[in-house]
Every structure is written in structure tokens, then in C-alpha cells.
Amino acid sequence: LLLTRQVQTPFLQSDIGCTDIPNTIGIIGTPVIDPNTDIAYFYAKTYIPNFRTAGNTGTFNGVYYFYAVDVKTLQDVPGYPVLVDGSYADNDPRKYFVGGTILQRPSLSKIGNVVYAAFGGHCDLFNYTGTVLGVDVTTQKVVTNFATESGPNSRFSTDWLPNGGGGQAGIWQSGMGLASDGNRMFFVTGNGNGGENQGLPANGASGCRTLAEAVVNLGVDPTTGKVSAIDYFQPYDYINMDGGDQDFGSGGIALLDPTVFKGTGVSRIGVTSGKNGKIYILNADNLGGYKQGQGQTDLVLQTITTNKAVFGGVGSYPLEGGYIYSTPVGYPTSAYKLGFNGAGQPVFTFAGATPEVSAGRVGGGVPTITTFKGQPGTAILWLTDPDAGLRAWYAVPQNGVMTRINLPQTGGINKFQRPAFGDTRMYVTDANGVLYCLGSPVNLPLKCNSPVSFGDVALNSTATATLSCTAIIGINAITQLTVGDARFVVDKSTIPQGAIAAGKTFSFNVTWDLRNVAVNNAANASYGNTSPGIKSTALTLYTTNSVGGYATSFPLGLTGNQVSRAAYLGLTPITNDFGGLVLGIAGETPSSTLQFTIANLGLTPMTILGYAYTYDEDLGTGFTSTDLPPVGSIIQAGGAVSVPATFNATTGTGDYLSYFFVYSDGGKANTILEGSASTAPKANFSISNGEGGWLGQSNLLMDFGSAKPGETVSRQIRICNEGGSVLTVSKSKPPLGAIRAQNYGIDLHESQTIAVNDCAYGTVIFGPGAEPPNIPDFTETNTWTLNTDDLSWGVHVVQMMGV
Template sequence: MATPPVNVLTYHYDTASSGVNSNEILLTPANVNVASFGKQFTVSVDGAVYAQPLIYTGVTITAGVNTNAGAAGVHDVVFVATEHDSLYAIDANTGTLLWKRTFLDTTNPGSNVNNTFNATEIVPVPSYDVGSGQISPEIGITGTPVIDQGSNLLYVSPRRKKQSMRLHAINIADGTDAANPFLIGDTTSSSRSNFLSLCCLWCNPRGKETNNTRIYVYGCGDGSVLDPTGTGNRIVQFNALRQHQRCALSLVSNNVYVQWASHGDNGPYHGWVVVWNVADVKGSTGFQLKGVLNTSPNNGLAGIWESGGRLVFEPDGSAFYFASGNGTGAVPTLDSNGFPTNANYENSLVKVVADSTTNALNQNFNGWGLKVADYFMPYNFASLDLSDLDFGAGGPLLLPDSAGNMSHPHLMIAGGKEGKIYLISRDNLGGFNPTDDNVLNAILNSSGHRTPPVQIGAALSTAAFFNNTIYWVSGQSDRANAYVINSAKTALIMTSQTAINDFGDYPGSVIVSANGSTAGIVWVMDRRANQIHAYDATNFATELWNSGQMSGDDLGSVVKFAVPTVANGKVYVGTNNSLVVYGLTI
């Protein structure tokens, strides 16, 4: 019986963020080598590709305003999003462009909905507008989109200077809108931005910024204003100029989730998660705003960026988790249940569940429709703040029950810039203790605190988990390592590492391809040499192939946090100006 083709519809392959395609029957450690594997084609695109390419096989492409002549028909498709606010549908086997949707056209051709403000020009956001060159020279689509196989819709959030931020539901057949896009926020500023100091939130004067948005929470945090509806409460509104949609979008049980951080710590900004119900997005109800959560409603910062990672969900969708970034370093006062009384979750791993008892006018401490159910904050979070060592620089990884034991059946791992890898029970994340980390692999350090050891040269990506092994590449010019968890679930033991000791800064999350539990290959991006490497999953010291071995296999400039996609015998990599595809050559 033939194995069905693999679809990659979401970041890092699944809602646990495992990073594994276990149905790869064509690529093996025996044939991924310089003699039989290499570049197949390159497709030029109009901007940098920070989002992971997505794969959907057997798509029926239809004629329309975005479709190339002669492209109608059934294709295996790779979807590529760019910082120039374009979305490409490309034949995954030949590189032929099927359709291209730009979100910059002011004329709204066909069923494209770009312009509802009568703008005469729409462009991506120039990097100088946000006071940060982390993504340069323009900011358009950064977070990886997500595809709903049931409705054949792709959800994406483009960023535009004239229209700010929206959420679109795109027909994968032709690139048109299936519904009116949801305006997440439109922000105007009367003066140039002022840079936010990590030491002071409210003392810095700012230009007046006006936010047109339905997304807000009650609180007196950074950028708060009096509720314009006249309740007398202070509210924190979504600021579309300051917030950066870096993380991947998620789709679970007809709900689309989007989260935000900042551009270079320039404020006012917060960590946000927003969820929409899309069960009837093609019908009369369209996008239904279902919940809003803010990580710092009475403070600031605490963005959710995870080096391009994602929310990770329990298998039944009952809860999700994220890691937040730097805050102000103020030691929290805890209530009787151990939660911060000011509802601020900086440098934290946070568990969130639905909250049907609240709405936009009747909120909980962090918003409505969603609520914090548990959290973990490292004991030394204040020193992490001062040193810009975001705990939330790495994305969490949900481990399967097979990785646990009877005492700790539900595990996850997380890590950030400090290089510690935290092994955590999802049944009790650990809360905050000012002297120790209440996690499974904490040991006594030289300062007398119980905390995990440093085991990686900064975690600025999401690890992959295959055959009870964790694979992680350093985010700051160091090696890639493989680990196993000991039987007591109290330690991570490194089992192998790469000979290469410098993959550059911010090389992005690793990917594993395999045929069930065999033929595992670990794919690692290399920003120092602008290459992609393939390693034998049984031993990270065994390199099978890299794109620098053969003339003509060169990759081009690798953007930070780039994640390759491996499916159906091919490897798809986005660069600063193209999609590069590798596969078997004989």
C-alpha cells in the first residue's frame, strides 16, 4: 500500500512543535549524500522569507486574478510568504509559479481585499518606522501562516504601513480572500518613536499614538489610556506600530491563534495572544473574535517571540503554552495561589486555557476568553532581564507521554538565551520561587540555588524530538547537540554533538525527517556559512551532506531563524530573496 503524500500545514509540523516528519520514505541516510542529492531548482521571490514554507499536495488551482495563465489544475504546492507582503503558491515539484497574491494592491482586484481605507499607496513597514533593523529593510509577513485542510484556507497576517495589521483567510485555490479580513489594529503616531529603556517604562516621553483596534485589556500598563467607552477604567490597547507578529500562527479546533512581541524592545509593547473562531469564516459571521490575553497588563514588555516559534497545545487542545521574553525585573508579589498579583508574566513559561466566564466587558486579570492556568518563572528572572537573556527566546516543545514515567507522565522542555534547558512537568509548571527553580532537572549550582545546568550555547529556536532524543542547535555561534532524558526524568544527558562548532547566530529550529522510527535525518541551518546540513539522527557527529560540498548546490543568504521544510523527498528553504529546493538527483 502506497504511503500518502505528506502535507506540512503548520510551523514545525504539528501543534506540539515536534519538528518531525515521520513519513519521509524517499530521503534516507544512505542516499542523502553529495553523489545523489543536491539542488533541484530555485524560485526568486520579492522579499526575504522568514516564514517556514508550507506544503499541501493535490491542490486544485483555479483561474483567477492572481493565477498564472495555464496554471489551473491539480498540483502539489509549496506556499511561501515574504517580507514584501506577498504570498506565493509554487508547484512543489517543478518550481512553476501558480499564483501570487500581493497584499499591497490598492485596487482590490477580483476577490482580493487589501484596501478599505481608500489608501492611494500601500507598502510594507520600513524598518526605520519601528526603530529597529532586526528585520530590514521592510517588514511584511514574518510569522509562519497556517493552513486549514478542511476548508482549504490559509490564514496569514500581513503587516502594512498604510493599513497596519490584519488577519486574512486566503483560498488556496487562487489566493483570493474567502472573507473580509479582520482589522487587528491600525496605529497612527504624531511623532517619531522613542526608544524604550528596559530600566524605565513610563518615564520616557512618547509621541502620541492613536490605536484603532478591538483588541484591549483592562490595566494600567505601558501605553494605557482611559477607556474611550467611558467606563473610567484604564485599558491597554493593541499597538499595531510597536507589536511584532514574529511567532507562527496556530489552528486548533476551528480557532486561529496569533501572538506578538516587539521590534527591538521599542515600546510601548506587551505580549499578546488573540484567538478567533473561524468555523463560519466563509459565511455570514466571518472572523469571530473569541479571546484576548495580555502578558503584562499592569506593566510592559514580556513579548512572545520565541525566535519564530509557536504556541504548543495539549493533544486534546484543552490548553496551550508559550514562553515570554524580558520584563522590568520587578520581583512579583504572589497571591494565596502563588500567582503574581499584578498579572504580569515576564520571562515565563505560561499555560493558558479557555475562559468562557469572561468577555470583553467582563475580563479576568489578563484579558478575556483566555486565562492563565499555570506558569513557571526562573528564580533569576531579574538578572535575565538586566542582561537581555530572554527566557522566551526559545520555543517550548511538548513531549509525548512516552517520554515520561509514572511520576511525571506529561513533560515539556523550554530554554532561552542563558543556555539552560528546563525539563518541566505539565501537571505542575513550578510557579515562582525566589531562590530555586521548581523544575525536574534542577540541581544545586555554585551559588547555592537549585536550577538546571547550562547545556547549550543559547537556545534561540525550538528543539525537535525523535526516537526519545532531543535535537537542538545553539543560537549563538556554537554546536548542535543531541540529548536524552534519564529514566528518573531528572536530567538531560548529551549523547552526541556536531563537529562544526559554529552555525552562526540565530540559525533557526532543526527539523527531523524519518520513515517511522528509522532512517532519521536531522536538518540544521548554518548562518555562518550560508548552508544547510544533513546529519544522521543516530549520531550528530555523522554529517551526511551539506549544500557547500558541490558547486551549484549553494543556498544563498540565510535569514535568521529560517526553518527548512522536508516533505515527499524534497527540502524547501527560504532565503533573503528566493525559495531553494533540494532533492534526489539520481
């Protein structure tokens, strides 16, 4: 440890009652560092005694300071810190910044001389409005303050206590930063109150000023640094999302590489997702407004319905055709590959998933992808997990699966963290504050040309590459070598026998043998996939060394592109899981649309010969498509067509299944179409009475009675699902303190699911601490705020008291 410094006394969590961040709140949003000046910029939450109310602490004495610190000395840059409290919103002068009621959660962004930061609420408590602040680091002044809820249709009050008094629409994004491509910034907002559109369709450039549950595009004035709204997207069902606490803003927006992720009429793509179980693919130059799509639905490039909540955002990989990655809470990480429909417009198709699932609680990081010097076949997907720690997989799925890379075990990672990379090393900290550094061993016995590319190799042919290595130290012997894919064959006669002197160079040959292979996937095959595409594997040399302290295993990378001279049919994904439709919600006709891709992976044109399906409907009972390539159509070499398929519950509740076959002169393939339909979830709520029974649903008071210091009294909250589909806890803010949740963050946690005809419980403990003698009886209070995706249930705030 070189230097450490505490810049302020941190704000106390107990002053706001929100337990998302326990104990203290100080520097939460990830700082931004200017590499030209080595200055770190960040916000710190603290107090000014007696600022707005009497006392040294308290919610309304909370403030934010903007810091500029030299990273080499940790000392303040002259003129800093800057107090930002009290600054008025440019777009609504009624509203001004009150640091005690607001939280700076997202990472900071620097555009030109201005550092921008976004703010949201603490568990939707108090009167707050989502805010974007910009500070000019040269003048050390706040140059812009944008309120996400403004104008006469937004809520406003000078009473800072009532929840929702400022309209909400906070920006938190699970810590993900503001996205920018120059003079534009993009972010996503959370729950809000009301709406200017009042259910009427509106263009994204219409100037809507109540921007809750929205993706927002702010224009940045390059001269002044001021920002203004120029475009937005609000899901057509955002009012329902508000009712079910399906916070759109739990995920940020990612702007994808425009050199790859583009298509007809689309030059820039943005991707976002949140608690509502949908991934939205957006045209960043025309986000979509409100109800601008067919039937007053969403005007977006694509909606991928997963029915799985995301806290964070998507990762992307622009090579090998282009992929995006999403990690829902409690589910595997899924990869979606870029494709194009018949009009050349971009669409994403499910390509595969990790065998492992993420933690069943909020806190997983954003998928992060790295490569070795931008070379195809070397991509690694990294993910942090609050339970499992750091994980990694090969980023391109093979046969629908992303293969895990074994790593040294780390502790569980703090919520929403992502690893940092530099100088061939990876850095991450765990929830206990331990810093881990992973990378190539410092003491390597060999220096080799790795990875080695075989280039394009046609199926039913071979290619040979030569690997060269130089001994850094004396090697007693190469004792063993292993190859992950048996089609890569090492000529062992070229491996040196016996000792290798330090400084000596040796070479050996590896042949990629694709002869005499069945050009299809074989179940349980030990060989690598023989279908066309980029393939990679590891070759590991094992040594005994003449000098201690050096590694005894040395992995080398082998990569190449398998090609087929003839036409070759590819049909992905192997399964299209449309998830479950919930029937019976007034005013809704649910459906789900996914994409599958028909591709020609060969080097000659491919002709579609026909289709077959389970039943005598379009794609099978419940499944339809209006964009299948006609029989006889030709897909050019390397071309692909993305086909939208829609699932409707045409025969009511139950399971739906169809096997859909494609026949071509490049082979045949099939994909499975599956989905289900059920009635809506229905929550039944009750509190235990301490006598073995349960209070009625309308009772929201948990009364512990009296307890002596050192004693504990317990009660339970019970939520049962009496509906026909899975019920999800969409909001949970459990208590801490003398009245506390026994299993904080585990019982009734956000995104917890409750099966049909099942119940979930949360135990609450009242445990007064030891008291000096002759202290009069006094009352302790607390709350537990809960909501579910039962739209008829609403927010429940359980009041708790004990004497």
C-alpha cells in the same frame, strides 16, 4: 511561479528605528493553513493614513489586518481582512492593541475555529505589551485578547512613545509558534519591567499577572475561544536576566511526544531555552511557578546549563530511546538522550554533538528531525544556517558524534527558518529568495526494498538479509558497490554480471558479521561501533544505463539492532563539561549540575562492582553526587540509571578535572568530569573622538560634526572586557541610514563574545547622500542600543548626530 499577490503596502522599518527586520515589515509570522478548506491565515502590518496621527505613514498609523486567503487563488475569503487594532485586553481593559508599536513574529496556531497569534515588540522600543490574539474564523471577530502584563502592578501609559511603558513581556520566540496539546497553549515571554511577586515565592497557579521572562500555560475555552492563564514558570534569577538582557523569550517551548517522553509523576514534558544559557526541562502539567524549588531555586524537572545562548528552540526524536537537540549561537548542535533516575523520573544526558558549529550570529533554525516511515535507524537531523545554508546529520550520535550528510550547497538561509517536508521532498528558501527542493532523483534506474532490517543480531554472531531490486530501465552493468560499514559484507557472487533487462528482478545477499570483534570502542577504527544499539549504514550500487537521464548511483539503507547476550556496561557521555562558574556575584553561590547515565546494554542483569575517581572525594575535587547506585546494586537488562553530578568551585578560581570510573560484571568504563571557575566579566565602554583618542565611559554621544554630501566620516564604539570571564553582547540594535553601522549584524552583534583582556569594536559611518543645490544644513540622528551580561553595566543607548 503560479500566482503572486501583494496584500498591503508594507510598514516601513524606518518608522520604528529597529533594524532586526530591514527595509519593510509585512507578513512576518508563518501562516497557518487549514488542510480541510485550503485557506491560509496570517497577519499583515501596514498603515491607515491619518489613523492616529497626521500623515500617510508613521509609527502610530501602523495597524495589523488578519487575512484569510484561498491558497489556490490567493484571493481573500469573503469578509476578510479583519482589522484587529483597537481591541481591548480581556484581562486588563486599560490596555488595547496598537499595531504600529508591536510585531507579530511567532508562527500562528489554529485550535478549533480560532486562529491564535502572539505579538512582541520591536527591539524593546515604544510602549507595548506582549499579546495573544484569537480570531474566530467563522464569525470573523476577535474573540480573545490576552495581555502578558496586566493588573495594578503592571506598567500602563497612554503615551505610546516611552520604551517599556506597557510592561513589555513580548512574545517573539525567534519565530517559533505557540505550542498546543489541545485546549492548552504554551509560550515564552521576554524582558519586562518589575514583577508582581516582588521576589517572594509563588505557586504556578497563583494567578501572577506580570508574566515577563516566563513560560506561560493558557487554558482555551473550547466554546468561546477565550484564553486565561492557568500556570506559569519564572526562573528564580529572572530579575538578573532582565538586567543582562538575557531574554528568556528568544526561544520557544516544545511539547515532547508524551508516549515516550514521560516518567514517574510526569505525563507531559516541555523544553525551553533562551539567551541565558540554560535548557529547562519542565513538567507541562506543573510548570513550576516562581522560586518553588529547593533553596528558593527553580522547581523544574532538570536544568541543563550550557552557558550558550539559543535563539529558536529544541527539536526532538522519540525513537531509539528518545533525544532532544539544541543549537546555540556559534556552537555545535548538541543531542541529549532521555534516561531515568533511580525514582523513574525523566532526565536528559548529553549524548553527542555535530563536528560543525552554527553561525556566530543570530539566525539559526530550530533542529528538525525526519525518518523514513518512522523506522529506527533512519533519523536525519536538519538545520538551516544563515551562513552555511542547509545542513543535515544522522540524528543518533555514534561515539559522541553526529555524522554529517553531504548535501548540495544552498545559499545562506534567512533568520530562524526551518525546512518544510512533503511527498519525500524537502523545501527551503535562501536569503536571496531562491527556492530549493531536495529529494530522491525523479529518474531512478532501480526499485529496491530499502531500508533492509537485520533485526536483533547478537555480538559474536552473524545475520544475512536478501535485497531485491527490479530494473526500471535497461542496465548495462552494475559497475561497483560500496558499504559504509565494513561489517556489512556483500556476497558478490549474487550480484548480476552483465546487462539487466528492463523489468527483470534480481536479488543479492548481505551478511552482518559481528564475529570476532572486541566489544569496545577502538580509537581510529574504520569499522562501525560494535557496542549494543541500533546501527545503520548505506550500501550504494553504481550502474551504467542503456537510457540517458537516469541516476547512476543508487543508495540502499541497511539497519539492525546489535545486542549483547551478556551484561554490557554503557557509561555516557564520555565527557561531562560543566562549563564555567562565575564567582563573586553578590547573593549567588554558583553551581552546575549535569547527568551521566550508567546503563546495562546487555540481555542479562548487571552488577555494579565499584567506583574509582581521581581524588579522595565524592567524584573528585569539586564534583559530588548524592544518587550513585550503591556498590552491589543490580541494573536489569536494558535498564539505565541517570546520576546527577554537581560541580562547585570548592577551591576557588581555576580548572577542575576528574576521571570517574565504573566497574561492573558487564565491563568497565570511565567518564571525564571537567569545569572551571572565574570571576565575573566587566565591560568597559568608550566612543572614539575622531582624533585618535577615546571619550570617557559616561559619554554616550557620538558626534560626527559636519560632512558634505558624498563625504563619509567614521567613529568607533569599543567594548573591552576587564573581568575574569568571557563577556557577551546580549543586546545590539545597530543603526541604518545616513548614520549606519559599517558591518551591520557583524560588529558587536548579539551573542558576540569578548575574551578576557580583549576588546570588540563597531564602526559607524556618517555618509550624507547627494543633495540638490541650496539645501540648508540639517542634522541627521540615529542610535545604537547595546547591553552585555555584565550585570553592573546596563543598557547603553548611544546617541549619534551629524550635520
